[in-house]
Amino acid sequence: MVRGTLLPSTSEVELVCLRPRTGLIEVELRTSRPFSCCPVCGTASRRVHSRYLRRLGDLPWEGIPVSILLQTRKFFCVVETCRRRIFTEPLSGTVLRYSRRTLRSCEALDWITVMIGGQAGARLARRLGLLVSGSTLLRQLRCRARCAPVVAPRVLGIDDWAWRKGHRYGTILCDLESRRVIDLLPDREAGTVAEWLREHPGSEIVSRDRGGIYAQATRLAAPGAVQVADRWHLLRNLSEALKNALSPHHRLLTQAARSSMGEVPGVVTSPQPSVPPWELRASLRNRERRFSRYEEVHRLGQTGASHAAIGRQLGLDHRTVRKFLRTETFPEAQRSPRPGIVDPYAEYLDRRLEQGCRNVSRLWRELRERGFTGQLNIVRRWLRCRRGYQPTSAAAAPHRAAPRISVRQTVWHILKETPSAQTYLEQVYQASPEVSVAAKLAKEFFRLITQRDLPALTPWFEAAKTTALAGFASHLTRDRDAVEAALKLPWSQGQVEGHVHRLKLIKRQMYGRAGFDLLRLRVLHTA
CATH class of the missing domain: 3.30.420.10 (Ribonuclease H-like superfamily/Ribonuclease H)
Structure with a gap:
């Protein structure tokens, strides 16, 4: 296909005339070659049998649809022994057999379909002047597009x-x-x-x-x-293994976070946000349901049932079953309510309530003057909850939330060696030598993976055999050749x-x- 020409193929067709129609341009073309070759025997023939018109869609001109009237011919085959007596003149550079669009129009639609899909491609094509539906685009792509033979890469x-x-x-x-x-x-x-x-x-x-x-x-x-x-998956497996090793020590982590309050990133020190009573009741119901499942998991675990069997019986994921069985005490849900947009103005509102102001609209307007961006109903709901279960004394000091840190945050601090969390980590290591050894091995494995230190891999396997990371090391041993290749090769x-x-x-x-x-x-x- 020749690009940038008025005609689809100047070697096959020539222009007869142009006719403007309502909403489109009609172009009349005729074939220009004096002879045609039989598709069966390949013999050239000049004997014309008949002529007929084909209507084709072409690329638009400046967004105006173009319709082509193509005068094409049928020929007699001059070879008497050929089984094809009459054949249609092939125009391989202009249009395919039985097609209603030119080759260059089909190619443009194929690229539109490949890039943005059927319905989206149809919308774009209509804006460009190519009138086609999404189903037609997908059907055409299925028929025309052929993937190149797949060759296995190195x-x-x-x-x-x-x-x-x-x-x-x-x-x-x-x-x-x-x-x-x-x-x-x-x-x-x-x-x-x-x-x-x-x-x-x-x-x-x-x-x-x-x-x-x-x-x-x-x-x-x-x-x-x-x-x-x-290598990324190796480090992710390491973090999961370290998280599982630290999960039984979540109480120790909480105690260390409290003793080092203010030095551990993520500790909540803002005023306690207002939580409606109905949300508290729902939270208690959820905890009771979760605690009953925890006890049931331990009861079934004592019978020797597998994690998958317990999960199927109770409708739990096998990872949840494994976490419950690994902890000696019930793991509380570590969710802290997010502070609302009214909480920064809690002290001012409490003072106004003590002064006797109960007009919600007036309080809302005063907050708007102080930079509050919320709506009236948010303030009304906050005040209803505040008056319902919290004291409104202006002298009450802001409540400091009990510091908590999750196991996953601790894993992050260990592997990244966060400077602001060193005091917290030192207290954890002093309280539990087992955690200290696991953290040391985890940091060493993190280092040898990031620095591609292959000679240090074998000593690490030996050191991890009797620690909390023994299971992780055992899994790596089964796939050791691939792990060593990850340290030697760049892929x-x-x-x-x-x-x-x-x-x-x-x-x-x-x-x-x-x-x-x-x-x-x-x-x-x-x-």
Whole structure:
């Protein structure tokens, strides 16, 4: 196709005339070649059988739709032994057989569909002067777009992506050297991935996350490939293992936070926000229900039932069951109510209430003069709760919330060695040597991963065998070759995660029309 010309193909057609019509421009063309070749025997023929008109859609001119009337011909084949006696003149550079649009118009619509989808593509095409529906665009893309043959890359990146998070997943495969997606699979089963690897041999390095599905598929179908565990996932597994090791010591963490109040980031020191009584009652009901589940989990755990079996019986996630069984005391929900927009003016409102002012509208106007941006009903609701269960003494000192720090925050402070939390961490280490040893090993593993210190890996495994991180070290030992490759090779899952993000954007653009075949075409063509 020649770009930038008035006619679709100057070697095949010539202009007869232009006619303006209502809402469009009509262009009449006719074929210009003196002969045509038989599609069966290839013999050139000048014997014209008949002529007929074809109406085609073309690219718009300045947003005005263009309709083409094409005068084309049928020829006799001059070879008597040819089975094709009459044939239509082929115009491979202008239009395909049975098509109602020129090649360049179809190509423009294909790119619009690939980039922004069916319905959105149809809206854009109409604004540009290409009259087409979303269903037609998707149907045309299915018929015309053909993906290039997939060739296995030398460095392959594998990861999963969610059709519906928690229920259905697919697999994305990327060439890490050329930084592009090479294929999509409709599920993340080990058998499906192994079959793809057998059909496309040649990958020397396979980068993956810490899941066992892709490791198993690679061992089955590409045993000679070097597997590389993603370093970010290794550090995430480390933080989860350290969190599980610290979970039984949550009371110790709370006591250390109270003794070092004001020095631990995240400690709440603002005035206690107003909580309506009905919210307090709902919170108590939720705690009672959660506590009964906690006791039931421990009762079933003493019978020897597995975590999954207990979760199915009680309707809990297996991770929640594991957390309940690992703690000796009931883990309170660590949720602190967020301060409302009226709380900064609590002292002023209490003073006005003591002075006898009960007019909500007047109090609201006074707050507006002091910079308050909320509405009248917010102040009315706050005052109703305040008068209902809190004293209104102006001399009452602001209540200082009891400092609390979550296990996850403690893990962050340990791994990042937060300077402002050192006093808090030292008190935790002094109170529990077990936590001190686990934190030391976690920081060492964090260092050797970030600095790629391969010689330090073996001593770390030996040191972790008898600590709270023994389970984490045991899992790493089973995948040790991939962990060592992660420290030696530069490959990671970073760009694969980026392609997964792009895939999610494309899938959401397609609304309910994101079938696997269309999604695969769009992802591969926009790579």
